[in-house]
Amino acid sequence: MNKNEIFRKFMQNPLIKEKTGLTELQLQSISLFNDTPNRLIDVIKTTILNLESDQSIDSVARKINQSFKRETI
Amino acid sequence: MIIKSIALENFQCYSGSLKQNTFEFKKGLNVIIGDNGSGKSKLYDAFFWVLYDKIFDSTTRLLTSTSDVGINLFSDMAKSICIVGEQITTKVQLVLQDFKLNSEYPDEYLLERKLTIQKLKESKDFNDPECWKILTISIKSIEKKDILNFRPMQGVDAFDRIANKLLPNDMKPYLWFQGEQVDSLIDFKKENSLTEAINILSDINHYDFIKDVAYKVFKQAEAAYKSELKSKSKNEEESNTLYRRQEELEKRISNAENDLSSVEKSLEIAEEYKDDLLGKIKDAQELEQIKSELKNASEKTRRAKEKLELARKGFNNNLFSKQWLLRNAGSYFEAFEQKIKDFDEKREDLKIEHKIKLQQEEARKSRLPENVPNATYLNEMLNDKHCFLCDRAFEEGDHAHQYLAEMYERTKNTRVYYSDFLQNDFKKFFMGLYHNAYHLKTNSIMNVDSSIQTELIRIDKLEEMRSAEMREYEMYDARLKHLLGTSSISEEDSKDIVRSFRMYDSDKDKFKKQQFEINQRIKTYRADLLEVNNKLKNIIGEAADQEIVEKMEVLDAFYELARTTRDQVYEEQIKRIEEEANMHFQRMTADNRSVQGRIILKKHGNNYMPKNIDNNGIELTSINDSNIILIKLSTIMAIVTAKGKSDFHPLITDAPTSKFSDNYTMGFCDTVSDVFAQSIIISYDFYHNIALRERLLKEVKNIGSIFLIEPSIPEKNRMNRKELSTKITPLN
Structure with missing residues (x-):
């Protein structure tokens, strides 16, 4: 299963609509590699894109926290 | 990545150059067929040695x-012809191919180990060993992108990286095994055995990683949020009290959740154990019922x-207690009665006769009527010495006096005593006997026959009753034997099963109540x-930082999404593995109609375990060893296929079918050829069984290369190993 397939699994979770407020159509059109105007989906993407064998939990958590800071700036 | 070729030089029984050995x-199923002692295991060793610098010692299993x-790694032929001062080398070369999605040509890697x-x-x-000196052990790895583009890769790391790409360490036990190891790949006694395999062979670890990351960042954000609320509180005292309360409630929730988890686990175990017994409980209950x-x-x-024996013994006692002994004694009684009558008549006659005789004698003596004169007069006459009858006096001692005195004396004996007429009178004795006999006659003797008849009828009834009870006993005994013959449970186990089933059922209710x-x-x-x-939230003085x-x-x-997505994917994965495992199981057992049931992956706590169930969902407990291994292999293949062929790795196995019978071999090969992009099977099965070998060549869909290996010297004539080499013949 590649990263894109993992991302699709998240987009197919019935909870995602409730948590993002996006429609099914909008969710289907979202790609792992394109920009998304939704912070939750951004966090999911950041995590999946960093799914590498040499990445630790702490380093990915750091990247997520940094992404929030960047957006704030 | 697949294996394009393996070449051996002077490696054990593979004497000669790389080219000769x-x-x-190819992709698909590759089979190396050989008799015992032909070099099959040595080839398996060569694969392992070139990749991992180790040899499997079949004696120590290490x-x-x-x-x-x-020096044992070298062929005997090479050692025997080597002269002093000369060097000999053994090497194994592996050529690997890595197929890229968008490239027509695969990348190739050459791995070589040399000693x-x-x-x-x-000598x-x-x-x-004293005659030899080990000079060098070396490895070589070359990467070849195309015909013109190849480069040596430096160092052990590069070598190991390629080896790990071919067979990742965590997956190795499932891709590289000998037949006898199959059974331990999924240990049915270890709850997490399948879960471990799923975690290794599937992608679920990615979701676990995401979940762990999500938990970490959520907890950090939550701490920051709490700190923000605390810093902006307008009532510090109340705020502190609420925080303490919050902490306490969170602790309580956490404890209760732990309790819940423990109760749910116990509930699952009770349900699991109860379900495990479902397949046995019907037989066990029936067994217990029949036993009772x-x-x-x-x-x-x-x-x-006992009653019958008592009645039979009592029958003899009745001879005395119920006077059955006197049966037919009625005629004797009648004869006795007659004799008594005769005796009595005769006695009466004698008595009368005796009386008459006495009277006659008296009359003769006195010529006077009896008792005349009477005793009083006689006494007076004797006293007066004067006879009142003749009015004459007499003197004492004269004849008249003597006569009267004699008469007076006789008056004293005038009564007739009947006893006198018989010397021994048995009348009373005989009458006593008669009365006793009369009582027996009227009360017993006459009823003896009917009494015997009644007793005989009673004994017959008792015999019938005993026969009926015996028949009932035999019927239940036969049912018990039949059930024991057809059921998988023993007579001793049934009680425990019924008791355990009740216990788990009661536990289940108890845990459900606790869960609620x-x-x-x-x-x-x-x-x-x-x-x-x-x-x-309401007691903060100013708005919390929105960010x-x-x-x-x-x-x-x-975090919630990460958790639920992971669980959904895992459930999907389990379902897919279950479906695929059944597909593989059916294919592998296609030649064997005795195999029944289907595989389910049953949840047990946080783990799953493969089980074989029948059409009613009842677990099959009497499956044989072959089936158990096939269930395990099916499950492993399902995990591999669930992962997809894109990440393919070869399966390399020595005698994989050694643990199950011949009629599973074709099913196994056919399934393996489909599941694994490449499989290399070293097998004895097709050596003697030519029909099976022909089926292998004709029927298996994705067939690769088939080789026959034969030793130059048969195993039984190996005294001289100097000439030993291995002939490799491609069969297709």
Whole structure:
């Protein structure tokens, strides 16, 4: 299963609509590699894109926290 | 990545150059067929040695390092012809192919391991370690992108990286095994055995990683949020009280959740154990019922037998107690009665006769009527010495006096005593006998026949009753034997099964009740916590930092999504593995109609375990070893296929079918050829069984290369190993 397939699994979770407020159509059109105007989906993407064998939990958590800071700036 | 070829030089029984000992493989199922002692396991060793620098010692069942194996790694032929001072080399070369998605040509890698030794001196035994010196152990790896583009890769790391790409360490046990190891790949005694395999062979670890990341960032955001609320509180005292309460409630919720988890685990175990017994409980209950009926029947038979024996013994006693002895004694009584009558008549006659005789004698003596004169007059006459009858006097002592005195004396004996007429009178005795006999005649003798008849009827009935009880006992005994013959459970186990089933059923109810109570408790705590949180929000003096609030909310949602997505994917994965495992199981057992049931992956706590169930969902407990191994292999193949062929790795296995019978071999090969992009099977099965070999060549869909290996000297004539080499013949 590649990263894109993992991302699709998240987009197919019935909870995602409730948590993002996006429609099914909008969710289907979202790609792992394109920009998304939704912070939750951004966090999911950041995590999946960093799914590498040499990445630790702490380093990915750091990247997520940094992404929030960047957006704030 | 697949294996394009393996070439061996002077490696054990593979004497000669790399060119002489090369196996070219293809995608699909590759089979190396050979008799015992033909070099199959040595080839398996060569694969392992070139990749991992270790040799499997079949005696100790341990992996041994190259330096420990030493000169034994070399072919005897090479050692025997080597002269002092010369060097010989053994090497194994592996060529691997890595197929890229968008490239017509695969990348190729060459991995080579080489060992060189030098002969130091001559000896009668060329295997004497003293005669040899190990010079070098070296490896070589080359990467070849295309015909013109190849480069040596430096160092052990590069070599190991390629080896790991071919067979990742965590997957190795499932891709590289000998037949006898199959059974231990999924250990049915270890709850997490399958879960471990799923975690290794599937992608679920990615989701676990995401979940762990989500938890970490959520907890960080939550801490920041709490800190923000605390810093902006307008009532510090109340705020502190609420925080303490919040902490306490969170602790309670956490404890209750732990309790709930423990109760749910116990509930699952109780349900699992109860379900495990479902397949046995019907037989066990029936067995227990029959055993109970059998016990009752046995007791009834015993009692009937006792009654019958008592009646039979009593029958003899009745000769005396019920005077049956006197049966037919009625005629004797009648004869006796007659004799008594005759006796009495005769006695009466004698009595009368005697009386008459006495009277006659008296009359003759006195010529006077009896008792005339009477005693009073006689006494007076004697006293007066004067006879009143003749009015004459007499004197004492004269004849008249004597006569009267004699008469007077006679008056004293005038009564007739009947006893006098018989010397021994037995009348009374005889009458006593008669009366006794009369009583017996009227009360017993006349009823003896009917009494005997009644008793005989009673005994017959008792015999019938005992026979009926015996028949009932035999019927239950036959049912018990039949059930024991058809059921998988023993007579001794049934009691435990029934008792355990009841116990688990009762436990299940108990845990369900506890589960409900804890859930209610958690609900109450959560409501209280919500109230506390709302209060906390309301007592902040100024608005909380929106960024912090939003971050916490986003990461809370992320954590929830990560958890639920992981669980959904895992459930999907389990379902897919289950479906695919059944597909593989059916294919592998296609040649064997005795195999029944289907595989389910049953949840046990947080783990799953493969089980074989029948059409009614009842677990099959009497499956044989072959089936158990096939269930395990099917499950492993299902995990591999669930992962997809894109990440393919070869399966390399020595004698994989050694643990199951011939009629599973074709099914296994056909399935393996489909599941694995490449499989290399070293097997004995097709050596003698030519029909099976022909089927292998004709029927298997994705067939690769088939080789026959034969030793130059048969195993039984191996005294001289100097000439030993291995002939490799491609069969397709």
